[in-house]
Amino acid sequence: MRVRSLAGAVAALGALVLIDQIAPRLLNPYFVTILSRIGIAVIAAVSLQLVNGFTGQFSIGHAGFMAIGAYASAALSVFAGAEGLELAATFVPISVARVAYFPLALVFGGLAAAVVGIFVAVPALRLRGDYLAIATLGAGEIIRIAILNIDAVGGARGFSLASSAHPAVDLRFEGLGGVFAVAALTVLAIARLVYSGGGLAFRAVREDETAAESIGIATTRVKVEAFLVASFFAGVAGALFAHSEGYIHTNSFGFVRSFELVVFVVLGGLGSISGAILAAATLTAAPELLRGLGDWRMVLYSLLLIAMMLSRPQGLLGQRELWPISLLTRGSR
Amino acid sequence: MSLLEIRGLSVRFGGLTAVSRLDLHVDEGSLVALIGPNGAGKTTAFNVITGLYAPSDGSVRFEGREIGGAAPHRISALGIARTFQNIRLFRSLSALDNVRAALQGSRRRGVSDVLRLGSWSASERAAEAEARGLLDELALGAFADARADSLPYGEQRRLEIARALATRPKLLLLDEPAAGMNPAEKQALRELVRRLGAKRGLTIVLIDHDVSFVMNLSDRVAVLDHGEKIADGAPEAVRRDPLVIEAYLGRDGEDEA
Amino acid sequence: MENLLEQLLNGIQWGSIYALIALGYTMVYGVLKLINFAHGEVYMVGAMVGYYAAGFLGVADAPSIGALLIVLLASMVACGLLGALIERIAYRPLRGAGRLAPLITAIGVSLLLQNAGQLVFGADPKFFPPLIRSEAALRIGGIAVSNIQIVVLVTAILLMGGLQYVVRRTRFGRAMRAVSYDAPAAALMGVPVDRVILGTFVLGSCLAAAAGILVGLSNPKIDPLMGLMPGLKAFVAAVLGGIGSIPGAMLGGILLGVIETLVTGYLSSTYRDAIAFVILVLILLYRPTGLFGAPQTEKV
Numbered sequence: 001m002r003v004r005s006l007a008g009a010v011a012a013l014g015a016l017v018l019i020d021q022i023a024p025r026l027l028n029p030y031f032v033t034i035l036s037r038i039g040i041a042v043i044a045a046v047s048l049q050l051v052n053g054f055t056g057q058f059s060i061g062h063a064g065f066m067a068i069g070a071y072a073s074a075a076l077s078v079f080a081g082a083e084g085l086e087l088a089a090t091f092v093p094i095s096v097a098r099v100a101y102f103p104l105a106l107v108f109g110g111l112a113a114a115v116v117g118i119f120v121a122v123p124a125l126r127l128r129g130d131y132l133a134i135a136t137l138g139a140g141e142i143i144r145i146a147i148l149n150i151d152a153v154g155g156a157r158g159f160s161l162a163s164s165a166h167p168a169v170d171l172r173f174e175g176l177g178g179v180f181a182v183a184a185l186t187v188l189a190i191a192r193l194v195y196s197g198g199g200l201a202f203r204a205v206r207e208d209e210t211a212a213e214s215i216g217i218a219t220t221r222v223k224v225e226a227f228l229v230a231s232f233f234a235g236v237a238g239a240l241f242a243h244s245e246g247y248i249h250t251n252s253f254g255f256v257r258s259f260e261l262v263v264f265v266v267l268g269g270l271g272s273i274s275g276a277i278l279a280a281a282t283l284t285a286a287p288e289l290l291r292g293l294g295d296w297r298m299v300l301y302s303l304l305l306i307a308m309m310l311s312r313p314q315g316l317l318g319q320r321e322l323w324p325i326s327l328l329t330r331g332s333r
Numbered sequence: 334m335s336l337l338e339i340r341g342l343s344v345r346f347g348g349l350t351a352v353s354r355l356d357l358h359v360d361e362g363s364l365v366a367l368i369g370p371n372g373a374g375k376t377t378a379f380n381v382i383t384g385l386y387a388p389s390d391g392s393v394r395f396e397g398r399e400i401g402g403a404a405p406h407r408i409s410a411l412g413i414a415r416t417f418q419n420i421r422l423f424r425s426l427s428a429l430d431n432v433r434a435a436l437q438g439s440r441r442r443g444v445s446d447v448l449r450l451g452s453w454s455a456s457e458r459a460a461e462a463e464a465r466g467l468l469d470e471l472a473l474g475a476f477a478d479a480r481a482d483s484l485p486y487g488e489q490r491r492l493e494i495a496r497a498l499a500t501r502p503k504l505l506l507l508d509e510p511a512a513g514m515n516p517a518e519k520q521a522l523r524e525l526v527r528r529l530g531a532k533r534g535l536t537i538v539l540i541d542h543d544v545s546f547v548m549n550l551s552d553r554v555a556v557l558d559h560g561e562k563i564a565d566g567a568p569e570a571v572r573r574d575p576l577v578i579e580a581y582l583g584r585d586g587e588d589e590a
Numbered sequence: 591m592e593n594l595l596e597q598l599l600n601g602i603q604w605g606s607i608y609a610l611i612a613l614g615y616t617m618v619y620g621v622l623k624l625i626n627f628a629h630g631e632v633y634m635v636g637a638m639v640g641y642y643a644a645g646f647l648g649v650a651d652a653p654s655i656g657a658l659l660i661v662l663l664a665s666m667v668a669c670g671l672l673g674a675l676i677e678r679i680a681y682r683p684l685r686g687a688g689r690l691a692p693l694i695t696a697i698g699v700s701l702l703l704q705n706a707g708q709l710v711f712g713a714d715p716k717f718f719p720p721l722i723r724s725e726a727a728l729r730i731g732g733i734a735v736s737n738i739q740i741v742v743l744v745t746a747i748l749l750m751g752g753l754q755y756v757v758r759r760t761r762f763g764r765a766m767r768a769v770s771y772d773a774p775a776a777a778l779m780g781v782p783v784d785r786v787i788l789g790t791f792v793l794g795s796c797l798a799a800a801a802g803i804l805v806g807l808s809n810p811k812i813d814p815l816m817g818l819m820p821g822l823k824a825f826v827a828a829v830l831g832g833i834g835s836i837p838g839a840m841l842g843g844i845l846l847g848v849i850e851t852l853v854t855g856y857l858s859s860t861y862r863d864a865i866a867f868v869i870l871v872l873i874l875l876y877r878p879t880g881l882f883g884a885p886q887t888e889k890v
Contacts, residue, residue: 135874139871197436203426210405302698306699
């Protein structure tokens with residue numbers, strides 16, 4: 001690896017440790033929660049940007065994949081992870097066991113979401129435009145209602161991240177370092193995937209499918225790829241959410257959440273990773289900070305969206321990126 | 334055996350027959366022009382060859398292999414490239430990226446793109462160099478980083494050709510490449526097409542409804558009218574064919590046989 | 591057997607509600623190729639306006655057909671205006687801006703109405719006054735049919751019949767059909783496209799308002815979020831029938847209502863809401879143009 005990349009990685013690691021350790025001591029716990037939510041929103045938004053912004057497929061049921069990731073990883077933790085951790089604690093310090101286990105739970109959530117993603121993508125991506133949007137909306141709702149009917153993960157009561165068999169094991173992972181590390185990795189992965197020679201296929205499909213086919217790009221496969229990668233990361237975001245909140249309910253993964261994610265990528269600019277990050281961060285923080293506005297919050301939110309679409313439909317950044325992204329993707333753009 | 338062999342091709346859309354029992358062969362290294370009035374079925378024929386439509390009847394063989402009904406990206410991989418009548422560039426991408434998309438877009442994406450180890454960078458640089466070379470060859474070097482839809486019209490048409498060439502085709506289909514060009518641009522285009530055939534050994538099929546444009550360019554001319562082939566032979570012979578003259582003068586008088 | 595008849599009757603009752611709402615979706619899609627996500631909220635406003643109108647006009651204490659008609663009229667006028675307002679402010683400026691921006695704006699308007707509704711009407715459910723005293727009016731095949739059910743069905747049929755008349759026998763209806771087939775050509779023929787589109791929104795909104803009132807009659811508990819699910823389901827009904835097709839929306843609505851009621855009655859009620867989406871996915875997979883829709887081809 002080149003010296004510059006190594007230095008960069010070390011610096012990033014240092015920053016993460018700093019955030020993880022210092023932030024909770026300096027900031028009000030409420031703000032720490034907001035930061036954590038921002039991290040999760042960024043992961044979900046950037047993953048959706050791959051499908052909507054870069055591949056041009058209008059998916060509006062993305063929260064369904066977050067739900068899969070959340071519930072699958074939570075189920076893993078409650079029904080297997082707790083026992084495993086307790087066992088491991090006899091060999092190694094519990095903190096080490098937890099640090100080792102946490103990525104497993106995340107990846108499991110991501111993979112579960114990706115598997116469901118295949119089932120949604122293969123049929124849905126045969127459709128275009130409005131029809132695809134409605135299909136993804138339908139898929140998201142079906143997923144949500146299906147989970148709601150699974151009693152083993154709580155059903156209408158929601159699901160707590162606590163194992164009744166192993167009550168002493170803490171299954172929550174609230175460290176900001178973890179959230180931001182995953183967020184950084186997500187941004188890195190998706191940015192590098194898209195801004196590469198092979199990644200040009202995504203944008204080619206967005207620009208003109210017929211022309212893309214004519215130069216040898218298998219457009220359906222590219223769309224499915226985008227969908228899979230996106231649902232994987234959405235699942236990871238859901239898993240992070242489950243393990244930081246400690247309690248999940250399908251109400252958090254309904255159409256309103258899906259729509260929020262769509263707002264992030266559209267307002268940020270369809271086709272801009274930096275835009276999605278900015279929008280996700282701002283729009284996640286603002287309502288929390290403006291909590292005093294109560295119900296007016298959502299009214300303002302929707303007014304903002306409408307005003308944006310009427311006056312600046314290309315969003316904040318359009319298809320442009322801010323320089324940190326090109327930092328990550330040096331070598332091909 | 335011809336490089337491209339079309340036998341008895343018919344294409345029907347519901348009640349409309351766009352192409353009717355077309356026989357056409359294209360020898361390797363030759364330049365064949367496909368002409369005819371608007372709506373004659375020329376672009377439809379192209380669309381069948383490149384896999385956008387499936388034949389209703391008949392066969393299309395490329396290098397002896399049947400390709401009728403195959404998916405467009407598979408046909409591209411076999412070595413057939415095309416340009417479009419209505420210019421279908423990747424508009425918000427740069428000229429360079431349009432060509433790179435053709436060079437690299439069909440390769441597999443994955444972890445190597447994220448890790449970016451040594452060999453990855455080398456192959457990316459090589460692809461970029463090849464793309465720039467292609468742009469330079471088509472006098473588009475100055476536009477490499479400009480958005481495709483910001484290019485002047487003639488340059489956009491050449492960019493589409495550059496993109497098609499990037500797939501290293503054996504057969505190049507040009508659909509009305511001279512549309513909307515003034516006589517000087519048409520002459521330059523004629524030179525370019527001739528060069529492509531000669532230097533790269535490309536087999537070229539060219540659609541145009543401007544008969545004079547194709548006259549000095551092609552080895553053979555096939556004429557379609559109302560979906561049927563009404564003439565096929567040397568340019569001079571076709572030009573004087575009474576059926577051809579009637580087909581043209583009977584429709585729009587501006588196109589002179 | 592009696593149970594089946596009862597289920598069928600319920601299914602047709604709900605189906606006519608879906609049909610009334612679906613008509614609005616399908617007509618707007620026909621002329622604008624836009625999915626008016628906010629349409630479900632217009633239905634909700636219809637019910638709310640009906641509630642307040644009934645209170646204001648004092649008819650809540652004097653149930654009668656006349657009371658129903660007055661409230662119906664008030665609601666239809668209010669929602670017609672609302673529909674016109676939405677079209678004018680949120681959709682018309684985006685005419686020609688591609689498919690994405692209007693769709694997102696539509697979702698935004700939907701959210702706005704839901705949340706503004708919660709602020710204005712209060713988030714708690716209200717009870718729609720009984721504009722017609724409920725009594726068992728008929729016995730068919732051994733089951734009791736209440737007069738409310740009859741009123742709902744008759745009103746729905748009359749409204750749909752009225753719409754058919756407008757679409758098939760009036761100049762406006764002809765203009766609407768022309769714009770659906772080919773808006774630019776219609777414009778060239780002198781059809782006032784902007785006014786036709788506005789009128790289409792008004793018509794659809796009136797029908798949605800009526801649906802709101804009819805639901806208020808039969809299921810009195812109303813709240814500002816009541817439009818979300820029926821809205822989505824009515825959309826599914828429109829797609830089922832073939833989006834853009836008016837007879838399709840009517841048939842799709844009835845069909846969806848019947849299927850939903852039968853499945854809920856005989857299989858499981860917890861999956862009630864999922865049925866519509868499953869139907870949606872199946873339709874999109876196997877017959878995207880719906881029962882009455884025409885396949886579309888793209889010219890290269």
